[in-house]
Amino acid sequence: MRSIKFKILPPPAILRNDVECFRIAEYTGDAELAVKVSPDAVPGIVIQHNDGRSAIESIVTPSGSTCPPTLFLYGPGIEPSVMHYNRGPYTTTQVVLKPHGLKTLFGINASVLSNNLAEPTEFSAGQLNDQLMEAHNDQE
Numbered sequence: 001m002r003s004i005k006f007k008i009l010p011p012p013a014i015l016r017n018d019v020e021c022f023r024i025a026e027y028t029g030d031a032e033l034a035v036k037v038s039p040d041a042v043p044g045i046v047i048q049h050n051d052g053r054s055a056i057e058s059i060v061t062p063s064g065s066t067c068p069p070t071l072f073l074y075g076p077g078i079e080p081s082v083m084h085y086n087r088g089p090y091t092t093t094q095v096v097l098k099p100h101g102l103k104t105l106f107g108i109n110a111s112v113l114s115n116n117l118a119e120p121t122e123f124s125a126g127q128l129n130d131q132l133m134e135a136h137n138d139q140e
Helices: 101-106 128-133
Strands: 004-009 019-027 033-037 044-049 056-061 064-066 071-074 081-085 090-097
Antiparallel strands (some): 033 081, 056 081
């Protein structure tokens, strides 16, 4: 049986100028999933895992496909995509940035990452993945 719970959390006061919200999805099923995503032209950060491994097998767009790491920064989406998830439960936390958020938080021009992603080492967040994996709850 498939069950997905979604939560949307507001950003803390210190991040309100650059972060729109936090979206958390918890999947408790054991089937593979394919989630269609419409382009929304806003960047963000995703931490997603199934027992410490990437829950997303691939992200497919008309331009190609990629196998994302457990933590990645993504640029504005300009093409529709399909995220193919591996079997088993997972948690995905998405930090939805405001359009200027990549530049103000990371010094990255959003156009560089249009329909693309960057790994933690590419945006000076090498240890962030481990810290997020060790979090005990959504607030952490």
